[in-house]
Amino acid sequence: MYANSHYPVKEFKINDFIVLRQEGDRTNIYVKNRIFTQCMYLLLNIPVDKVKKYDDIDSIDEAAEILDRSMEGGGRGVFHLDPEEEFMGHCSNMQAWAENDYDTRILHRNLAFPLLKKLSDAGDPLAKNRIKEEIALRYASGHETVMTFLADNGYLKYLSRDELEYLLDDNKLPIISTLARISNDITMVLETDSVNDRLMRLIREASRNIGYHNIPFIISHLNKDFSDKSQEVLVKFIYSNFRKHKDFPLMEFLNNYIEFFKELDLNSIMYDEKIIGFLGGTILNLRDKGVKNVEAINLPEDEYLKIEEIDLSNNLINDLNGIQKFRNVQRLKLNNNKIYNINALNNLKLLQDLSLRNNIISKIENKILLPKLESLDLSGNLELAEIPEWLNCLPALKSVNFMNCSIKKFSESTSTYFWMKQNYRFYSNFTLEDIEYYESQYNKKSKSGNQCYKHFVIWILKMKEHMKYHKFTYEDLHKFEAVSKKKGIWSGRLTNDFLKWLDNKKQIKITDFL
Known part of the structure; x- marks a missing residue:
């Protein structure tokens, strides 16, 4: 395919994000297969006898001033190159830019910073890491045209407060x-x-x-x-x-x-004498506010009963005392905190949806009265090993999530919750020996990552019952199967031959004792 009768389309791949293409007499940059329309010009193709003139430059932007060339004007410059030579020059420059971790001194500012931003937006991890650093370093360099370009085009918005402080200290804002x-x-x-x-x-x-x-x-x-x-x-x-x-x-x-602002009614939510939010209807969103103690959250007295939905996720809460003030709350999110005790939730009579993901709850012993609770999320409580009997005291409960817990124990009365929403995948009461025997006998994987397959969970639960009732070990199984060349377990049940073998073993022990 030809974009121009004289020049075939050529392509040069810089990395997984950048490709250069010569299309006609132009060189275009593509970022993730989308054309990047920023114009680019090959600035430097300096004859050998003129190299000394550029010894002291620190960046292409300084070189542009020395060359006295307006890159924005679109001219082809003092050292004429045909499109193919220019394409190769662009490829070389862009390759050097990428190999030097997107050092913006290597390309002209009009290209380097927009391209770095485009790469960052496209998901290039190196660009994401480099963009703020490059903006700060180039602005701090004191090169007036670069500083003006970065300021006028809003690149300083990327900088943190500390980085702006540094520039201010140097009188560069x-x-x-x-x-x-x-x-x-x-x-x-x-x-x-x-x-x-x-x-x-x-x-x-x-x-x-x-x-x-x-x-x-x-x-x-x-x-x-x-x-x-x-x-x-x-x-x-x-x-x-x-x-x-x-x-x-x-x-x-x-x-x-x-x-x-003391005389203004700001309709604000206070915590530790600071504003952490503003009241807005029936929803209270207090995510990421550094809250440790719910009791210390202060609202105007007549506002507590208006709140129907609260999000206190991503805080530092370990004490839920004070949550009782929100008696009409229906949906409560407490994810990613340090909660280990939920007794304070008792008697939130209208609560329907409760999320306690990623806390440090290890057990729930008390009967907490939540008569309308329909959905409960306990996922990510890594020390929670037993499905609590308390769940049977929740008459409206329809859904429970134990994802990424370490469930080792449940009763017959709580087994419904074990099999609900594939919670069985996070069963953990088994050993490496269990896995090895299962996988060797069934030629199946027991797990994928940290999640168990259902067939394995059903098998291991039955196996534990058999082992407890018939008092045998894997060592017994291996001995029987090695001697008899027969299966000890078939379709999840002990074979008659293995049962006889176990019975004989017991009789021998009794005889030996006598």
Whole structure:
């Protein structure tokens, strides 16, 4: 296939994510088989007698200035190459870029950073790891055109608070320096619309550069040398104008300046004297809030009974005392905490759905009254070895999940829950000897990963019953089968020959004793 009568399509694979293709007289980059439309130009093909001129450059961006060439303008440059030579040059440069862990100094900024972002978005693990580091390093290099490019195109949004602090310490965040110079004067006369507009433009510009999520970072540095009055005016201005922006970290901002908002009814949820959420109807979402003690969660007194759904997953909870305040809760998620005792859940009479995944529950002994509970998730409680009899006291219970538990014991009355939702896969009361005998006799796998096959579980449960009742071991089985050349177990039952052998063995022991 030809894109142009003169130049056949050529392809060069850089890695699993990047392929270069010469299509006509252009070289195109493909990321995961999708064309990456960023234009690229071969900057350096320097004659030998001119190499010394470039000895001191640190990056292609510096070389571009020395060459006095506008890469954005689309020119083919001072050293003419035909498309095939240019394609080979691109391949060489891109290969070097990949071999050097996506070092953005090797490619022009207009290509390096958009391509690195595209690779990161496409799932390239190296790009994901490198993008923040490259942005910080190149911005910190002090090269003005690179700094301007990164700021104007929003790449500083990728940086963490610590990385921004580092750049600020080096006086390399000019937008914040500009704000600091003029904001104090502005806040003193904020009542005028023209001043409002000016401050709004400046803060929006800063936010576009380093992200709306970093507004608290910006304000914290502006406020360092401000009077208390100026701080309050600026903080309330930010709150009034940015609190509804989807990327504005409202909770963090309010916690940083809570002293300025004491007169406002924020409808907030407090924990340890900090805002951890806002009330919104019947749902309480408090995931990832560092909560240790439910008792310390504070809502306005008339709000507790309005809550029907609570998510307290991914916290540090080990004490559920206080959950009783939410008497009307119907759905409760407590996943990924440190809960070992659930007695405090007693008498949540409307609770229908309870999830306790990945806690440290090892047993449930008390009868906790949950008359409407329909669904219970105990998966990931690694020390939970016995299916609790308490489940039989839950009249509405329809579903129980024991995935990734270590079930070793259950009674006849709780066997329903053992076989429910394939919980049997996580049965663990067997030995390597059990596995070896089963797999040798049936020529089947007993498990896949850490999950048992149903046939093996049925077999091992029957086998344990036989061993307990008839008092024999695998050593007995092996001896019998070696001597008699017959099976000791057939279709899950002891053969008559093996039973006779066991009986003879007992008689011999009695005779020996006499």
